[in-house]
Amino acid sequence: MLLTAALALVLAAEPETASPAPAAPSWSFGFDRVDLISEEIGSFLNYDVLEVRVYPLKPVLRFVEQVKVVFRLPWTGLYVGASIESQSLTYELPVGPKGLFLTGGVVTRLLFPRGAIAGAAYRVGNFRFGLSLSAFTSGSWSAPGSFQWTFFPSLGFGLGFGGP
Amino acid sequence: MRRALPLALITLLSSGCGALAPPGNPLVVAHRSGAGNWPENSRTAVRNAVAAGYEGIEFDLGLTKDRIPVISHNVALNPVLCAHADGTPLGTTPVYIKDLTLQELRSGFLCGGLADPDNPSAQVIADIHLTLDELIGEVSARPDLLLHFDVKFEPEKTLDATAFADEILGRWSAAGLPNPWYMSCAFPEFIRVAADRGAHVSYTLPRPVPALGSTGGAVAGDVLGKLGVGDFIGLARQSGAAGLNVAYQVADRAVVDAAKREGLTVQLWTVNDPAALDLYCHWPIDVLITNYPERAPCF
Secondary structure (H helix, E strand, C coil), rough: CCHHHHHHHHCCCCHHHHHCCCCCCCCCCEEEEEECCCCCCHHHHCCCCCCCCHCCCCHCCCCCCCCEEEEEECCCCEEECCCCCCCCEEEEECCCCCCCEEEEEEECCCCEEEEEEEEEEEECCCEEEEEEEECCCCCCCCCCCCCCCCCEEEEEEEEEEECC | CCCCCHHHHHHHHHHHHHHHHHCCCCCCEEHHCCCCCCCCCCCHHHHHHHCCCCEEEEEEEEEEECEEEEEEECCCCCCCCEEECCEECCCCCCCHHHHHHHHHHHEEEEEECCCCCCCCCCCCCEEECCHHHHHHHCCCCCCCEEEEECCCCCCCCCCCCHHHHHHHHHHHHHHHCCEEEEECCCHHHHHHHHHHCCCCCEEEEEECCHHHHHHHHHHHHHHHHHCCCCCHHHHHHCCCCCEEECCCCCCCHHHHHHHHHHCCCCCCCCCHHHHHHHHHHCCCCCEEEEECHHHHHHH
C-alpha cells in the first residue's frame, strides 16, 4: 500500500518536475534493474497482499518469489528477467523523450510458455514504474494441459543502479 | 483530470482485485468434528456437531490391525490427548493403530481425557475410539450433513491403501446413507485406489516433508508450486484427485480460481481466527474447515 501510494504521488506529479530521463542512451548488454514489485502475473498485489493481516508469512514469501532481476539484451529495448514465479522476455518501445515506454512481453514458468503482458513503463532516474495488463494460464511442466486464463491489472516498481 | 486518472488507477490496483471479487459461499465444516469445542474426533464431538446444526463434519480415519476403520487423527495415538486406560501416560514410543486390534485399542487406551493445548476451550472428556460404523449411526439422523473422510493412510506406518479403500468405502456404501460426502488424503497411493472405486478424493496439501518440518515443507512446496514442477493442479491431476484439500497457510488464491474453473473442488483448512474466517469466507472455495464453525460469518 505504501509503495503504491508513493507510486501514485510520482505519477501524479508534473512530468517536468521529475528528473529528466536520458534522451537517447547508448545501449549495452548487462544488468538493468531489480523489480521489487513485478508486473508479470500480478497476483501479489491483487491477492497475496490481502492476507497480510491473517498470515503475514505467506505474503512475505510470495513477495520474495516475485522479485525479479532484469538484464538488458544486446538488442535495443529488449530485456530478459527472472524471478522464482516467472521468467520473461520483454520489449520497451520509447514513445516520448521523457522516459515513457510502451511495453510488451512473453512470460514463462520455468520456461514453460505461460502468458503475456502489455502496458506502459515510466523511467525516471534509477526508478522504473510499470502499469500493465497481465494474462497468464495455469499451465506448467507438471500440468501442461491446464489452460485456465487469469487476467490481472498489475503494477511494477523497479530499482536500477545506473542507466545503460 | 491529469492527476486524477493515475490516482484512481493506483487506488484500484492497490486495493487488489481480490477485494472486488464477488463473495464466495463455502460450506463451513467442523474440523475433527468440532475440535475447538469438544475432544477432537470423539463421539461427544460428533453428537454435538449434529445437534448444533453444523453444515458438515470432517473426521480422520485410521485402520486397526483387524481392519476396522476408527476415528483418529494420527497414525499413532497422540500422547498429548490420549493415555492408557488406567490413566498412565503413553510415553515416547509410538503406539501405532495398525498394531492394535479394535479390542486392544478400546480396552487399553482412552483419548480426550487430557486438556488439549491447541484447543483450550474444548471440553475434556475421556472416551474410547469411535468406529466408522458408530459414526455412521450418529449422523444417520442428519441426511443433509456433509461428511469429509480424511483418510490417514501413510505408507509403512499404516495398513496398505487397498485395505483402507476396501474397508472405508465398503462400510460407507453398505450403510446406504444419502449424505453428501468426499474423501481427502495426503498420499497419491490411496487417492488412486479410492478414485478407481468411484470416490471423490481431494489431495491434501502441502505434502508432508518430515525432514523440513511443517514450515520448511510449506515453503519448499510453495516455491516448487511457483516454479510449476509441483503445482497443486498438476499434483491433483497426476494423482487422479478430484479436488484440493489445502492448508490456508499455503493456499494461493490465483491457483484456487484456476482449480475451480478446471472443475476441481477446493477445501481450505484449518481456519480459526475470526479475521481469517471473514477473509476466506469470500474465497471461491467449496468448503471452509474450522474448529469453530460458529465463528465463521458464512456459517
